[in-house]
């Protein structure tokens with residue numbers, strides 16, 4: 049294997065007509081590797097006050113739905129509202145996140161709540177967003193002890209809770225925040241989710257829910 | 273199945289033009305892809321500036337590719353992943369097989385990967401007793417039909433709904449699905465049900481990667497269905513099959529390219545799922561694979577860095593060039609005879625499998641310039657096609673292939689039926705011969721892109737100028 053490695057690197061250098069880079073030559077590259085310097089941020093996110101409206105409009109334009117509550121304690125009722133309205137079965141698999149574990153689920157009598165990762169037959173999951181990106185109506189989620197990747201992909205409906213304070217304008221701002229909280233490393237997976245699962249592979253007709261959720265519902269939680 | 277058939281472009285084109293199902297399917301390219309891209313591009317004033325920056329980023333990477341690959345390797349290893357350097361397709365296939373064998377794998381699920389197609393991975397695994405299951409709906413359809421993909425994003429774009437309904441009825445009976453579905457919703461649901469169990473049964477999941485991030489050692493996968501993420505999250509082992517040119521330095525750099533990718537591909541501002549996967553499951557995580565392998569393929573790319581064809585390595589496989597190509601729209605992807613169809617295929621295929629097999633593909637163009645106009649990475653595709661042709665005529669190509677190319681022109685010019693079909697291909701050939709001026713109207717088989725407007729006979733600049741004025745992408 050290391051033979052192939054050497055051969056490929058040598059072939060690259062041969063094509064570029066040089067040897068391997070000196071430490072001095074590599075220095076600006078080392079600096080670039082750290083990241084953190086955005087290139088071009090679309091003007092549409094300049095007005096921070098407009099982020100909530102932009103986010104909602106973008107999510108709705110790609111067949112997602114948005115609800116808003118003032119406080120975390122209202123989350124179970126908001127979930128009931130969403131599921132009840134559409135006659136969905138009421139079993140929900142909730143990410144084992146401390147924020148969720150402390151909620152007044154007992155008040156939500158139509159929900160059958162369990163915490164953990166979903167299986168192949170679970171129809172509804174509730175997950176927490178690391179960030180919301182107003183530019184494109186994108187949700188960013190990260191795997192960890194409190195979030196399973198499959199929670200975003202296995203169910204028919206994924207309900208994502210986004211704290212308003214975690215709404216940013218552009219992707220780069222979400223990454224800046226990510227670096228601030230996670231350092232330079234990455235968890236196993238970071239997903240940027242933009243609307244429900246979709247396919248146009250049957251005669252170019254758009255259908256939602258190809259393998260992932262057919263419905264993506266975002267509950268924005270206010271700061272107070 | 274992936275024996276190159278590029279040398280047979282002429283015969284295949286003829287068959288494609290006479291195939292009513294194919295023509296029905298391809299007529300939708302305009303509404304399906306072109307209009308959506310246009311709307312998305314018009315909605316982002318910074319689009320052109322982002323394209324320029326995207327090009328700069330990749331050009332910078334290529335000048336320092338050895339450095340970035342080494343950094344990527346270091347980061348990936350730090351996170352518990354394994355990198356397998358592979359010079360040839362054969363090495364890459366073998367590396368995948370070795371991992372599968374060691375795990376006693378019997379079935380593998382697959383997300384869409386053009387590099388896996390390039391190395392003929394499915395056939396190789398099957399021959400070695402391992403069943404690959406494609407999970408991207410389009411890939412799944414062509415796998416059931418035992419055909420290669422005809423488009424790099426929409427592998428089954430050449431198939432009508434009726435054909436897919438028949439295919440599912442035939443192949444899904446064994447899963448208890450005995451009713452023929454007559455709408456796309458029901459067909460999608462049926463595939464979802466059939467494939468769901470396969471995700472759970474698979475021992476290994478194989479995906480491609482759109483980007484490799486040197487900053488973090490992550491692989492970035494962009495999809496719409498969610499199959500790619502089930503493929504990498506559920507099995508015990510995740511193998512990424514990718515190639516050396518996909519490196520991007522950091523997360524800000526990839527953000528630039530993501531903004532042009534989705535819009536160019538499907539007219540989406542962002543595809544539904546953009547996943548940054550980094551190593552195997554951490555000890556405190558709830559799910560994810562125990563092993564994470566990246567198969568890093570060269571297959572001639574390091575050589576392409578050298579000169580005339582370096583620019584094509586910027587390609588992010590968005591498909592815009594084929595979605596806007598009159599020849600592709602007329603003859604479909606299979607006619608190109610190998611993995612990469614359309615303008616990108618015409619440039620890349622001769623570089624990867626040799627001019628002998630594919631050297632005449634660059635002749636299948638009217639040089640209308642549309643592909644270059646829409647290419648988000650500003651790859652000068654027509655210039656490169658000219659370069660391939662120049663090489664032919666300078667005699668760098670094998671004599672039979674050169675003769676073949678000349679024969680193809682003569683063949684088209686002599687056949688009035690071919691001319692009457694009014695394909696982009698025929699127009700291109702006639703246009704190149706310089707014997708026609710004026711306009712073609714109502715081209716029956718290219719209705720998807722002429723769309724009821726007069727179509728100018730190809731005459732170099734004028735033709736390009738018309739496209740630029742009337743139909744210009746940014």
Ligand code: SF4
Pocket residue numbers: 536586587588589590591592593594616643646647648649650651
């Ligand atoms: S050549 Fe350009 S337009 Fe064609 S697939 Fe590659 S990036 Fe897209």
